[in-house]
Amino acid sequence: MNLKIAVLAGDGIGPEVTNEALNVLNAVAKHGGHTFTYEDLRIGGVAIDADGSPLPEATLAATLKCDAALLGAVGHNKFNSYPPSQRPEAGLLKIRAELGGYANLRPSVAYKPLADNSPLRAEVTEGTDILFVRELLGGLYFGEPRWWDKEKKLAHNTMVYSEAEVARVAKIAFELAQKRRKKVTSVDKANVLEVSQLWRAVVSEVAKNYPDVTLEHQLVDSMAMHLMNTPRSFDVVLTENLFGDILSDECGVITGSLGMLPSATLGGKVNLYEPVHGSAPDIAGKGIANPLGAILTAAMVLRHSAGLEKEAAAVEAAVQEVLTAGYRTADIARGDYAGQKKVSTGEMSKAVLDAIKL
Amino acid sequence: MNLKIAVLAGDGIGPEVTNEALNVLNAVAKHGGHTFTYEDLRIGGVAIDADGSPLPEATLAATLKCDAALLGAVGHNKFNSYPPSQRPEAGLLKIRAELGGYANLRPSVAYKPLADNSPLRAEVTEGTDILFVRELLGGLYFGEPRWWDKEKKLAHNTMVYSEAEVARVAKIAFELAQKRRKKVTSVDKANVLEVSQLWRAVVSEVAKNYPDVTLEHQLVDSMAMHLMNTPRSFDVVLTENLFGDILSDECGVITGSLGMLPSATLGGKVNLYEPVHGSAPDIAGKGIANPLGAILTAAMVLRHSAGLEKEAAAVEAAVQEVLTAGYRTADIARGDYAGQKKVSTGEMSKAVLDAIKL
Ligand SMILES: CC(C)[C@H](C(=O)O)[C@@H](O)C(=O)O
Ligand SMILES: CC(C)[C@H](C(=O)O)[C@@H](O)C(=O)O
Numbered sequence: 001m002n003l004k005i006a007v008l009a010g011d012g013i014g015p016e017v018t019n020e021a022l023n024v025l026n027a028v029a030k031h032g033g034h035t036f037t038y039e040d041l042r043i044g045g046v047a048i049d050a051d052g053s054p055l056p057e058a059t060l061a062a063t064l065k066c067d068a069a070l071l072g073a074v075g076h077n078k079f080n081s082y083p084p085s086q087r088p089e090a091g092l093l094k095i096r097a098e099l100g101g102y103a104n105l106r107p108s109v110a111y112k113p114l115a116d117n118s119p120l121r122a123e124v125t126e127g128t129d130i131l132f133v134r135e136l137l138g139g140l141y142f143g144e145p146r147w148w149d150k151e152k153k154l155a156h157n158t159m160v161y162s163e164a165e166v167a168r169v170a171k172i173a174f175e176l177a178q179k180r181r182k183k184v185t186s187v188d189k190a191n192v193l194e195v196s197q198l199w200r201a202v203v204s205e206v207a208k209n210y211p212d213v214t215l216e217h218q219l220v221d222s223m224a225m226h227l228m229n230t231p232r233s234f235d236v237v238l239t240e241n242l243f244g245d246i247l248s249d250e251c252g253v254i255t256g257s258l259g260m261l262p263s264a265t266l267g268g269k270v271n272l273y274e275p276v277h278g279s280a281p282d283i284a285g286k287g288i289a290n291p292l293g294a295i296l297t298a299a300m301v302l303r304h305s306a307g308l309e310k311e312a313a314a315v316e317a318a319v320q321e322v323l324t325a326g327y328r329t330a331d332i333a334r335g336d337y338a339g340q341k342k343v344s345t346g347e348m349s350k351a352v353l354d355a356i357k358l
Numbered sequence: 359m360n361l362k363i364a365v366l367a368g369d370g371i372g373p374e375v376t377n378e379a380l381n382v383l384n385a386v387a388k389h390g391g392h393t394f395t396y397e398d399l400r401i402g403g404v405a406i407d408a409d410g411s412p413l414p415e416a417t418l419a420a421t422l423k424c425d426a427a428l429l430g431a432v433g434h435n436k437f438n439s440y441p442p443s444q445r446p447e448a449g450l451l452k453i454r455a456e457l458g459g460y461a462n463l464r465p466s467v468a469y470k471p472l473a474d475n476s477p478l479r480a481e482v483t484e485g486t487d488i489l490f491v492r493e494l495l496g497g498l499y500f501g502e503p504r505w506w507d508k509e510k511k512l513a514h515n516t517m518v519y520s521e522a523e524v525a526r527v528a529k530i531a532f533e534l535a536q537k538r539r540k541k542v543t544s545v546d547k548a549n550v551l552e553v554s555q556l557w558r559a560v561v562s563e564v565a566k567n568y569p570d571v572t573l574e575h576q577l578v579d580s581m582a583m584h585l586m587n588t589p590r591s592f593d594v595v596l597t598e599n600l601f602g603d604i605l606s607d608e609c610g611v612i613t614g615s616l617g618m619l620p621s622a623t624l625g626g627k628v629n630l631y632e633p634v635h636g637s638a639p640d641i642a643g644k645g646i647a648n649p650l651g652a653i654l655t656a657a658m659v660l661r662h663s664a665g666l667e668k669e670a671a672a673v674e675a676a677v678q679e680v681l682t683a684g685y686r687t688a689d690i691a692r693g694d695y696a697g698q699k700k701v702s703t704g705e706m707s708k709a710v711l712d713a714i715k716l
Contacts, residue, residue, distance in 0.1 A: 075549070084548075084555065119587050120479070121477060121478070121479055124477040140517060140547075140551060141550055146552050148556050153520055153521035154518065154520045155518065155556035155557075156517070156552065157516075157518075157551050157552055157553045158514065158516060159514070159516070160513065160514045160515075161512070161513055163511035164511070189600070189603075190442075191442065191445065191447045192442060192451070193498060194442065194506040194513045194514065195506075197506055198513035220604055221606075225607050225610050225611055228478070228608065228611040229477050229611060243604075245547075245578075246578055246579050246582045246601075247582070249583050258583070
């Protein structure tokens with residue numbers, strides 16, 4: 001099969017981890033006789049520096065002509081004093097909006113070999129396999145009006161959702177749940193917010209079309225607690241944009257490092273794939289970043305854009321295997337663990353490549 | 359000293375735990391020759407049933423004439439289909455607004471005898487002592503306009519903060535930090551929200567008046583993770599309303615049970631005291647609810663409204679003592695712990711009363 005992929009490596013550790021994701025994609029392509037072509041494009045801080053905009057026109061136009069977009073990371077603290085609209089993150093939010101994907105899938109999995117890396121007890125996390133479906137184009141992130149009026153000394157953001165926006169992302173959550181353990185937990189703050197009341201009503205309505213899936217509603221505050229107390233009890237967790245941002249990062253502690261977590265955004269013109277971790281400028285260029293988040297993101301490209309489910313699963317199995325064999329980048333290394341092999345970004349990636357069984 | 363306290367016991371387990379808080383206040387009053395008088399008033403679901411409103415006029419008027427208000431809990435799932443403005447929670451939000459307290463203090467402490475009750479490892483939680491200062495009258499909770507238009511199939515909430523609203527709560531956070539470990543962590547989403555940018559700017563400005571206090575800023579998503587990974591590294595955590603709702607519940611897992619957590623809301627006409635836990639209608643009337651959240655809330659009444667710091671500390675020490683002695687209500691009991699004495703609400707409260715050293 002042929003796939004044209006926009007490569008938006010971005011800032012900080014973005015380029016180094018993206019590079020390893022491409023090595024994995026290339027290995028799969030070579031083995032299966034597929035043709036994956038890449039177009040390198042600028043986004044985030046590097047684009048501000050080179051083009052004066054966090055999402056240059058050329059990047060957007062070229063990405064829209066691709067079959068998938070693979071993003072590294074954006075952000076650098078040197079832009080902290082810039083207004084939101086001119087920061088690297090604005091490039092990320094704009095490309096999300098322009099590509100149109102509204103369903104952001106974030107798996108949160110407890111890897112057995114990393115059980116002692118989590119601040120949570122191993123017996124609490126054991127067997128956890130949560131899939132967040134985070135609505136990505138609505139809520140406070142994009143709601144208008146939005147302003148900070150320095151004369152009036154007042155700032156204002158808007159949380160808004162339409163029934164259609166909620167229904168389409170709920171549909172994806174239920175479809176995914178049908179292929180998993182058949183449970184959707186929908187998160188809201190319906191005891192206070194009108195937006196959450198609409199959310200709850202629409203999700204309940206959509207649920208009627210999926211009688212084989214159990215739906216439960218949780219308030220966002222209780223959910224922040226339940227996710228830590230009983231993570232194993234959740235399957236698909238459906239949230240609006242900001243609640244998903246907060247809760248999916250919180251669940252990073254289940255895996256033990258943000259550096260392990262992939263994401264895929266579906267439903268738009270071009271699917272967007274990005275590891276959950278940030279640009280981590282403090283460790284950029286040192287060859288110590290964990291490439292597994294980006295590599296697992298590549299697996300999601302194979303699954304959701306290339307239709308290569310077997311190959312996606314092979315990459316995921318290889319990641320399991322190298323973890324079991326004790327390979328550890330700095331973020332997942334542990335002082336008290338004698339069996340580990342401390343490795344660089346490139347060595348970790350090489351270990352995965354060697355372990356992939358196609 | 360004299361103190362007139364409005365007692366808003368509310369729904370579910372509210373009355374039973376509030377009763378135990380009053381027993382503690384009475385013991386302190388008797389010993390010190392203080393006069394605490396109480397006025398029982400209806401709020402929440404019981405007020406809807408009896409008076410047709412979650413916050414009857416009479417309750418509000420009488421509370422405003424008191425020196426402090428002690429609330430139990432509000433909420434019952436029988437009102438789940440009611441619009442927000444007619445639910446028990448509306449009574450809570452209205453009394454918060456009318457009393458005017460904007461700084462909601464929520465301590466999150468790791469009790470050594472409960473170390474194995476937390477899903478977090480004991481070595482992670484050990485020594486944790488966080489004080490949340492949650493802004494309680496702004497943000498999405500009260501922002502206008504707010505609506506769900508069923509014709510337009512659209513809902514809308516407003517997150518709004520003024521500089522003055524942020525400055526006054528920040529001031530309280532810094533003052534409290536000065537009496538503690540001299541660190542404030544301010545939480546926002548300044549890489550996306552204009553409101554958070556104002557928040558961050560104002561907090562940074564207020565910080566200049568407290569050169570002995572270290573200020574750090576954290577994004578709400580990262581913070582949800584850091585609180586679980588390194589809870590000991592935080593002292594005072596300052597947040598807007600919704601972020602504080604989510605993060606302080608998340609931190610319930612540090613103590614091991616929401617049933618342990620007190621809160622106090624300062625800065626308004628009448629201070630409002632409420633345990634963090636909900637009304638838990640499923641266990642109401644069974645005599646098994648944990649009264650320690652309400653009792654620790656009574657300690658906060660002693661500290662912040664009666665100026666009886668020594669007595670407040672004595673109550674807190676008594677709670678430590680009964681936990682060390684192995685007293686456990688159902689929510690903090692553990693199957694694998696042989697040394698525990700499983701007790702009812704009343705027995706736990708009695709144990710605390712016996713342990714208070716005045
Ligand atoms: C960088 C930031 C704008 C982004 C978000 O808030 O969506 C990030 O936190 C994420 O979760 O992908
Ligand atoms: C009951 C609800 C309205 C309330 C809130 O969200 O403030 C509660 O969760 C709390 O934290 O006190």
